[in-house]
Amino acid sequence: MTVHPRHRHTPANPIRRMGALALACLLSVGVFLHFEPVAATADQTRAVLATGLSQSTGALVDPAGRVWVSDRIAGFCRVSQPAPPAVGAIETATCLGGTLSGAGAGPTRAGAPAFFDPTAGAVGSGDELALIPDFSTGSAEVTRARWNAESRTFRFQNELTLLDGDIRPRAVSIGDDGHAYVIFQRARAVVRIVDPAESQPGVETVAYVTAPAPVAIAAAGVTSGGRVTVYVAETTGLRSFSAPPAGNLSSVAPATSYAVGVPSALLYDTAAKVLYVGKAQATSAGQDVITRVATNTGQIESGWATGYSRIGGLGLREGKLMVADDVGLLGATSPTGTGSLYILGQSTAQIVSGPTAADGSLAVDPAITNDSTPTFTVSAAPGSSLECALYRNGQTPVWADCSGRTFTPGVAQADGTYTFAVRVAGTGVPVTRAFTIDTVSPAAPTIGAPAEGQLVGRQVPLDVLAESGTSLFCAIDSAEASAYAVCASGDVLTFVTDGNHVLRIKAVDHAGNVSPISQVGFRVDTAGPSLAITVPAANGETLSASPTFEFSSTSTDVAGFRCRLDTQDLSPCTSPQSYTGLAGGPHVFEVEVADQSGNRTVGTRTFSVAVADTTAPVVTASPAGGQYPAGQQITLTSNEPAGIYYTRDGTAPSTSSTRYTGPITLTADFTLRFIGIDSAGNSSAPVAQTYTLAVVTVLPKHDFTGDDRADVLARDAGGLLWLYPGNGSGGWLARWQVGSGWNSMSAILSPGDFNGDRYSDVLARDGNGVLWLYPGDGSGGWLARSEVASGFNPMTAILSPYDFNGDGHADVLARDSGGLLWLYPGTGTGAVLARSAAGSGWNVMTTILSPGDFNGDGRSDVLARDTGGVLWLYPGNGTGGWRARSQAGSGWNVMTAILSPGDFNGDGRSDVLARASDGVLWLYPGNGTGGWLARKQVGSGWNGMTAIL
Secondary structure (H helix, E strand, O other), X not given: OEEOOOOOOOOOOOOOOOOHHHHOOOOOOOOOOOOOEEEOOOOOOEEEEEEEEOOOOEEEEOOOOOEEEEEOOOEEEEEOOOOOOOOEOEEEEEEEOOOOOOOEOOXXXXXXXXXXOOOOOOOOOOOOEEEEEEOOOOOOEEEEEEEEXXXXXXXXXXXXXXXXXXXXXXXXXEOOOOOEEEEEOOOOEEEEEEOOOOOOOEEEEEEEOOOOOOOEEEEEXXXXXXXXXXXXXXXOEEEEEEOOOOOOOOOEOOEEOOOOOOXXXXXXXXXXXXXXXXXXXXXXXXXXXXXXXXXXXXXXXXXXXXXEOOEEEEEEEOOEEEEEEEHHHHOOOOOOOOEEEEEEOOOOOEEEXXXXXXXXXXXXXXXXXXXXXXXXXEEOOOOOOEEEEEEEXXXXXXXXXXXXXXXXXXXXXXXEEEEEEEEEOOOOOOEEEEEEXXXXXXXXXXXXXXXXXXXXXOEEEOXXXXXXXXXXXEEEOOOOHHHOEEEOOOOEEEOOOOEEEEEEEEEEOOOOXXXXXXXXXXXXXXXXXXXXXXXXXXXXXXXXXXXXXEEEOOOOOEEEEEEEEOOOOOEEEOOOEEOOOOOOEEEEEEEEEEEOOOOEEXXXXXXXXOOOOOOOOOEEEEOOOEEEXXXXXXXXXXXXXXXXXXXXXXXXXXXXXXXXXXXXXXOOOEEEEEEEEXXXXXXXXXXXXXXXXXXXXXXXXXXXXXXXXXXXXXXXXXXOEEEEOEOOOOOEOOOEEEEOOHHHEEEEEEEEOOOOOOOOEEEEEEOOOXXXXXXXXXXXXXXXXXXXXXXXXXXXXXXXXEOOOOOOOOEEEEEEOOOOEEEEOEOOOOOEOOOEEEEXXXXXXXXXXXXEOOOOOOOOEEEEEEOOOOEEEEOEOOOOOEOOOEEEXXXXXXXXXXXXXXXXXXXXXXXXXXXXXOOOEEEEOEOOOOOXXXXXXEXXXXXHEEEEO
């Protein structure tokens, strides 16, 4: 989904406050004042949250407390949270966008993200959003990913298109006004997304930065005037502005703000009223710093945190700063997997386990327990003193020494929600765990089935009603605790012994509280009813297409019969059961009898139906008759096993005709007639399909500049290669040099597109007989060359007839010293297949070239000049052979070079260029039917060229 950017929506509630969790996830900023920096009092301790990142631009925390990062390769992903001392890594299964295979929809290149909760009082309700800008090439989008409470992950919702063009949104920040603020890598506008959770949010331009390509943005709290202060990290330093109210479409220019140098990342902590500024200017590891600005006092702490290499983004988790740093960015190449995510001021205290359950074991879920005096185990660095506190939500913690590494409250606690906290004594940086005490047992479950005193069969569905959120445990015939196993309403109980049984069920809630036990007594009868199929009396009989089946049971408690034929569903029936219209072949009849206890007995009869086959097969040709290129494969198929016979000479097909065994290749026009005969002797009526060869004009493609006009390459005596671009109407544009050192090549030719990339290429033979491919780049240059073949030294002429064998790929013809002409079919990927002979006696020719389709029959042709100066046209037959030659001219022995660049004058017909002995270059326009139009001069001074192609 793309939301149109020019629809403004006026929010019903223009000021929307953010919850504590949302504030911990945002990149937001503070006020407009200018202060000089002071030295930081101390560096900050840090711990590694994740490694293996690639140029991360920021992080946020989801409603479940898990960290998500924007990563250049992986996209927007959650970070794993292993037990210490292991560190996290990207969980690729959660990724949105990026370039990894299997990722969900999302930004191709994720920018600095922001978290938005439209209902801050209902954390984890599922309306929370992650806004992730996409600053990949061509993008103008911000991705909206919605929190999924069931999977506990963000899921792609849609994209917001903000402005037109390739503007590349770089960073998003949420202000205290409930709106999102966005900067762009390739636009100077600062855009506000009004009410970003709405289906059609408004988009407003509120400011224009003073320098291009800003890298970070942070929206701070609301000022006394009711406006949000927005900070922008520009290439000239930190600037800020006061955003106009929503709906006010005026825009401002940010003013110079705090003197913190040139930032690379920004984050505003609303609770602490602190602006964090990251740098990315280091030239060696450990030189970049983080500056902290107290916006309520204006104090600037330069170098508040040090030891970073290239800071790409920031985030906030539980009031602690997260820093994305990438030492790999110090190198000359873009790194992959060299980045890390740190958290600063991380307490060294840890909660190892707890709370315990009432039986002394650890609670299955640490979030809830039935123990009113739960025990917690904690840890810290050896020698550290610890303090612990257990308190209700909203209460002030009362700290007590727990240096013994365990804590148990001295008195029983009432049911309710609590927080357990531990900290290194005196640091004031606690680690907490929220949990609930619940000591109330659930009500006894109600058993609906089996009922008290009920007679049941071998299997009976369990029907139980219990309190929501509880788990059920069942025991059969035993009251021992070890006999209980997990069960659920809807389970099927299976019995193997008849007689009386007792079912006991208890419910256990999430805290481990156990309900009173419910029980029922019932009787089991596992014996199935009797069943006899009397007609037909045995399996394997041959019956008519309308058979009848008879069956019965001698049991006294029969509840009913069900029947089916073959794969039909069972349905109620009575004896006799009849069917009509059965197809010939094998069948299975099945009958089931059930008693009042639900026990069932099944009987079957296998039989066959003999039905005469009088239906002829249907034979289909694919493709149907029509016009197709040479080499088209035609297949014949039948709707049933049958022999297929066909002719191509106009005669009627019969069993004496050619039997079809595989695809028929189209090499010439013909009418295909065919029949099918099945094993019963049924013959289909003859079908005729007419096929004709499609006429495809084959012209050389000597377009080296990508302008769709034929060009010419020429090598001078110094080995320089020059490109003469054609103007499309028989003239030239300015030439330029495209190579040097080409005098080492003994043959140069252009086959058009030889490697399948749609650009014209060049083939050249060196002094060792190796044939090289020089791929064109479509703009007058070359890509890296590659070897095509070797052993071409004996060849006295090499040319490309383009697609000579009709397979759609450019080919090569070469004449050896004995006058044999060889065809080297091209693969279409820059190589050749095994060669085959294409002619003999060609050593009487002084020049051989190919103009492509010269006579208008859609097949590639060859022109050759003999020793008498006569020019001959050798028309190709489209499959690698020839049609009868004809004379195309005389007196051509005055020409020192003859070539064809294709359609040089733009009339859609292949032309020829020829250089006379005086250096004059002549254009001989082809007339499209094997002849010529009037020639004209197109150049002079060409006798300095040693090769023209």
